[in-house]
Amino acid sequence: MEKTKTLIIGSGPAGYTAAIYASRANLQPVIYKGIQPGGQLTTTTIVENFPGFKNGIDANELMAEMQQQAQNVGADVRDGAIVKADLSHRPFICEDERGNIIQAETLIIATGAGAKYLGLPDEEKYRGQGVSACATCDGFFYRKRIVAVVGGGDTACEEAMYLAGLAKKVYMIVRKPYLRATEIMQKRVREKDNIEILFNTNTIGLFGERGVEGAHLVRHKGEPNEEKYDIDIDGFFLAIGHRPNTELFKNQLELDPQGFILTKPKSTATNVEGVFAAGDVADPTYRQGVVAAGAGAMAAIEADRFLQDKGEK
Ligand code: NDP
Numbered sequence: 001m002e003k004t005k006t007l008i009i010g011s012g013p014a015g016y017t018a019a020i021y022a023s024r025a026n027l028q029p030v031i032y033k034g035i036q037p038g039g040q041l042t043t044t045t046i047v048e049n050f051p052g053f054k055n056g057i058d059a060n061e062l063m064a065e066m067q068q069q070a071q072n073v074g075a076d077v078r079d080g081a082i083v084k085a086d087l088s089h090r091p092f093i094c095e096d097e098r099g100n101i102i103q104a105e106t107l108i109i110a111t112g113a114g115a116k117y118l119g120l121p122d123e124e125k126y127r128g129q130g131v132s133a134c135a136t137c138d139g140f141f142y143r144k145r146i147v148a149v150v151g152g153g154d155t156a157c158e159e160a161m162y163l164a165g166l167a168k169k170v171y172m173i174v175r176k177p178y179l180r181a182t183e184i185m186q187k188r189v190r191e192k193d194n195i196e197i198l199f200n201t202n203t204i205g206l207f208g209e210r211g212v213e214g215a216h217l218v219r220h221k222g223e224p225n226e227e228k229y230d231i232d233i234d235g236f237f238l239a240i241g242h243r244p245n246t247e248l249f250k251n252q253l254e255l256d257p258q259g260f261i262l263t264k265p266k267s268t269a270t271n272v273e274g275v276f277a278a279g280d281v282a283d284p285t286y287r288q289g290v291v292a293a294g295a296g297a298m299a300a301i302e303a304d305r306f307l308q309d310k311g312e313k
Contacts, residue, residue: 012039130212
């Protein structure tokens with residue numbers, strides 16, 4: 001059976017940064033890339049808000065650089081996913097998809113999260129061509145244009161406010177007759193001149209020859225006053241929530257009601273000694289690559305200190 005001081009699961013900015021720090025601390029980490037190598041960033045195109053790249057950088061190139069940097073300092077980067085994890089005692093016993101068993105003295109979970117989509121075929125068709133789930137990442141491309149945000153929660157309101165500062169007009173497509181967001185966020189979007197809220201409205205599809213040019217909507221779906229109509233938009237932003245990738249750790253780690261891993265304040269430590277969580281899997285709030293990278297660094301430093309304190313390093 002293979003043994004490692006630090007096993008890292010996930011290869012987004014949190015996982016690779018943890019791998020870089022853990023390698024440089026001589027923890028000889030093993031990192032599994034998981035089912036989405038490079039993480040959520042690879043679903044976007046150009047990253048313009050990661051510091052250090054004055055002209056922005058292609059998202060896949062950024063993640064390839066991080067992987068190479070981790071390998072250059074000695075991380076053992078592997079394809080594939082961890083499919084089982086027993087955190088009931090240390091060393092933790094993990095199994096990859098090929099059936100290899102790994103004993104890990106410390107575990108850094110950086111499995112990320114995924115934006116929820118409506119499930120429309122057009123979301124796939126126009127992904128990266130007008131469909132996005134991150135206004136902070138992609139909003140910049142819609143300056144002085146028209147966009148729609150789907151959802152009525154705090155995320156949707158935040159995304160709409162952010163986009164309203166860039167775009168000419170922002171529609172909010174809200175399926176209920178009210179917003180679910182907190183009062184203050186509701187007040188902000190209602191008072192913003194260039195935000196129009198379309199209540200009782202669902203999206204049926206998107207259209208456009210070269211990328212998104214509009215959306216097919218339905219008001220009062222299934223009711224006698226049902227009405228179908230179209231709006232012209234250049235961008236379609238999903239903000240109906242995120243799903244953290246924590247299936248493996250259910251009933252083993254403390255999670256919040258949405259399934260995000262709970263960590264100690266100003267720390268990546270979970271409720272299980274020796275298990276650390278970094279990046280979007282533990283962050284329902286910021287969800288930014290640079291924040292995840294910072295958390296990855298914290299997790300590796302904390303794993304190193306943990307092993308030192310135990311006299312195991
Ligand atoms: P929420 O679950 O709060 O809201 C999701 C929204 O998307 C709801 O309006 C929901 O509609 C709508 N929705 C869900 N599925 C669909 C669908 N299939 N079709 C159409 N609409 C859909 O998610 P958020 O990401 O907004 O927030 C998650 C948590 O994070 C919340 O607790 C929130 O308060 C918190 N948060 C806090 C922030 C802050 O404090 N600054 C910022 C962002 C998030 P419906 O209401 O009909 O269910």
